Amino acid sequence: xxxxxxxxxxxxxxxxxxxxxxxxxxxxxxxxxxxxxxxxxxxxxxxxxxxxxxxxxxxxxxxxxxxxxxxxxxxxxxxxxxxxxxxxxxxxxxxxxxxxxxxxxxxxxxxxxxxxxxxxxxxxxxxxxxxxxxxxxxxxxxxxxxxxxxxxxxxxxxxxxxxxxxxxxxxxxxxxxxxxxxxxxxxxxxxxxxxxxxxxxxxxxxxxxxxxxxxxxxxxxx
Amino acid sequence: xxxxxxxxxxxxxxxxxxxxxxxxxxxxxxxxxxxxxxxxxxxxxxxxxxxxxxxxxxxxxxxxxxxxxxxxxxxxxxxxxxxxxxxxxxxxxxxxxxxxxxxxxxxxxxxxxxxxxxxxxxxxxxxxxxxxxxxxxxxxxxxxxxxxxxxxxxxxxxxxxxxxxxxxxxxxxxxxxxxxxxxxxxxxxxxxxxxxxxxxxxxxxxxxxxxxxxxxxxxxxxxxxxxxxxxxxxxxxxxxxxxxxxxxxxxxxxxxxxxxxxxxxxxxxxxxxxxxxxxxxxxxxxxxxxxxxxxxxxxxxxxxxxxxxxxxxxxxxxxxxxxxxxxxxx
Amino acid sequence: xxxxxxxxxxxxxxxxxxxxxxxxxxxxxxxxxxxxxxxxxxxxxxxxxxxxxxxxxxx
Numbered sequence: 001x002x003x004x005x006x007x008x009x010x011x012x013x014x015x016x017x018x019x020x021x022x023x024x025x026x027x028x029x030x031x032x033x034x035x036x037x038x039x040x041x042x043x044x045x046x047x048x049x050x051x052x053x054x055x056x057x058x059x060x061x062x063x064x065x066x067x068x069x070x071x072x073x074x075x076x077x078x079x080x081x082x083x084x085x086x087x088x089x090x091x092x093x094x095x096x097x098x099x100x101x102x103x104x105x106x107x108x109x110x111x112x113x114x115x116x117x118x119x120x121x122x123x124x125x126x127x128x129x130x131x132x133x134x135x136x137x138x139x140x141x142x143x144x145x146x147x148x149x150x151x152x153x154x155x156x157x158x159x160x161x162x163x164x165x166x167x168x169x170x171x172x173x174x175x176x177x178x179x180x181x182x183x184x185x186x187x188x189x190x191x192x193x194x195x196x197x198x199x200x201x202x203x204x205x206x207x208x209x210x211x212x213x214x215x216x217x218x219x220x221x222x
Numbered sequence: 223x224x225x226x227x228x229x230x231x232x233x234x235x236x237x238x239x240x241x242x243x244x245x246x247x248x249x250x251x252x253x254x255x256x257x258x259x260x261x262x263x264x265x266x267x268x269x270x271x272x273x274x275x276x277x278x279x280x281x282x283x284x285x286x287x288x289x290x291x292x293x294x295x296x297x298x299x300x301x302x303x304x305x306x307x308x309x310x311x312x313x314x315x316x317x318x319x320x321x322x323x324x325x326x327x328x329x330x331x332x333x334x335x336x337x338x339x340x341x342x343x344x345x346x347x348x349x350x351x352x353x354x355x356x357x358x359x360x361x362x363x364x365x366x367x368x369x370x371x372x373x374x375x376x377x378x379x380x381x382x383x384x385x386x387x388x389x390x391x392x393x394x395x396x397x398x399x400x401x402x403x404x405x406x407x408x409x410x411x412x413x414x415x416x417x418x419x420x421x422x423x424x425x426x427x428x429x430x431x432x433x434x435x436x437x438x439x440x441x442x443x444x445x446x447x448x449x450x451x452x453x454x455x456x457x458x459x460x461x462x463x464x465x466x467x468x469x470x471x472x473x474x475x476x477x478x479x480x481x482x483x484x485x486x487x488x489x490x491x492x493x494x495x496x497x498x499x500x501x502x503x504x505x506x507x508x509x510x511x512x513x514x515x516x517x518x519x520x521x522x523x524x525x526x527x528x529x530x531x532x533x534x535x536x537x538x539x540x541x542x543x544x545x546x547x548x549x550x551x552x
Numbered sequence: 553x554x555x556x557x558x559x560x561x562x563x564x565x566x567x568x569x570x571x572x573x574x575x576x577x578x579x580x581x582x583x584x585x586x587x588x589x590x591x592x593x594x595x596x597x598x599x600x601x602x603x604x605x606x607x608x609x610x611x
Binding site: 028030031032033034035036037038039040042044047048050051052054055059071072078079081082083084085086087089090092096101103104105106108109110111112113116117120121123124126127130131134137138139140141142143144146147148150151152154155156157159160161163165166167168169171197199200201202203204205206207208209210211 | 229432502
Binding site: 039042092096100 | 579586591593595
């Protein structure tokens with residue numbers, strides 16, 4: 001028994017498992033209850049953002065199988081492109097609603113700054129992902145956006161590694177690098193929400209004190 | 223009784239021990255997916271998505287042959303936007319800078335482009351040409367760089383002369399242009415036939431996945447920029463966030479696009495601060511955006527910024543259903 | 553100030569140096585409308601079950 005504890009303490013694997021079990025037990029990872037204050041549609045915007053991301057990835061996978069120019073010549077291809085296009089629009093719409101909602105809730109309180117920053121990182125990386133996507137449409141939009149965006153990117157020096165006019169590079173960025181980064185950042189974001197729990201309201205202590213007082217007075221009365 | 227403020231801090235930091243409610247996140251997620259799928263399918267069916275054909279060099283040479291010819295001469299003379307761009311394409315300029323911070327120069331040339339060779343000479347060499355054009359290429363290649371520059375610059379100046387040809391190559395007076403006119407008309411013929419579209423990106427190579435040369439060359443003329451202006455897509459038209467037609471564009475770039483409308487990056491001044499800022503507009507705008515982004519990232523740590531939600535209590539609305547519990551008990 | 557139609561048939565709202573396409577007006581309005589709705593529309597009551605009493609001592 002003591003051997004086992006010892007082993008868990010000294011192996012890297014054991015340490016990681018111990019931390020995970022402590023910080024993220026199953027009932028926190030997949031809870032079926034939430035604090036009583038989780039009553040607002042604002043909370044739903046985050047889930048909708050992830051659902052839109054699923055739509056982007058799903059339609060993107062179909063486009064991947066068919067190649068980058070299929071959608072110019074096929075009506076169903078164009079429809080799948082439209083699915084991709086509108087998923088992206090909705091993704092950003094929901095993400096901005098989620099971002100503003102969480103700003104007004106001051107959702108970074110109680111050591112939740114990692115969640116806040118990871119959300120903003122997801123937004124920033126999504127802008128890059130969007131840009132690389134616009135650059136690989138293989139139509140006049142891509143030509144124009146590559147022509148325009150190169151100056152901004154080059155001006156920062158980043159152009160040496162991020163050549164928006166390089167179709168091959170943008171393709172790899174768009175279908176591998178950016179989705180990979182976004183998925184990891186979103187995963188971390190959600191895991192941090194689950195570890196810390198949804199941020200309590202700004203006046204939670206007042207409400208809890210009032211409830212406790214009420215309970216105490218009814219007990220005293222009885 | 224514990225101080226309310228300290229209690230609030232404790233509630234925020236520790237795992238919630240107060241009242242709970244049922245909340246099915248898996249069900250919520252699946253319903254969200256269904257709702258989003260329905261929205262996406264509906265919007266796609268209703269509005270479709272933009273897809274206007276790519277412009278071609280053939281299109282440019284056919285629609286605006288004079289502009290194509292004049293641009294080709296600029297590429298040979300080294301006076302085009304691309305030829306004078308600087309890093310990452312060439313060392314003929316320093317690129318943009320914020321004061322002493324010259325990122326573009328520091329990172330340097332990573333994708334060398336020599337406009338005369340890459341845009342004109344190599345494509346001409348890699349296709350069968352009329353004898354007269356072949357001879358012109360040979361004459362050009364045998365000449366010294368100084369001689370090449372003299373020929374091409376003479377012709378470039380003659381075409382651009384506002385009192386003379388004023389942009390129309392057919393009105394250029396005789397002069398010491400060497401083989402330049404034949405090279406330009408040879409490339410114009412090649413472009414008009416459609417051959418340049420295939421050859422330009424990678425002359426003599428089987429594979430091609432990089433379109434930088436095409437984008438740069440096409441951007442040097444008036445064809446592509448004219449398309450952008452006509453479609454309301456140029457930088458100073460809020461074009462960064464616009465799309466062809468009535469479709470929504472990258473409206474999430476609004477914070478970027480906003481700064482591109484500011485007078486200090488659209489100045490006509492030839493000297494002074496606003497001239498410097500306009501010439502380095504991109505890097506100034508991106509520097510501003512970087513600072514704004516960092517401020518957003520660091521909101522949790524910046525007193526004042528992080529207190530805004532307390533001062534403007536939207537949270538009372540957001541959590542009103544929960545806050546009501548306190549009233550119901552009192 | 554007002555709506556303009558470009559020669560190519562696209563629609564823009566223009567006010568001095570400000571310009572925004574009709575598509576972007578739609579998406580930006582959607583963001584604002586959704587934010588306002590998310591804040592003011594009551595969350596459905598049927599999800600609300602009797603609060604589970606706090607396990608810990610209330611003292």
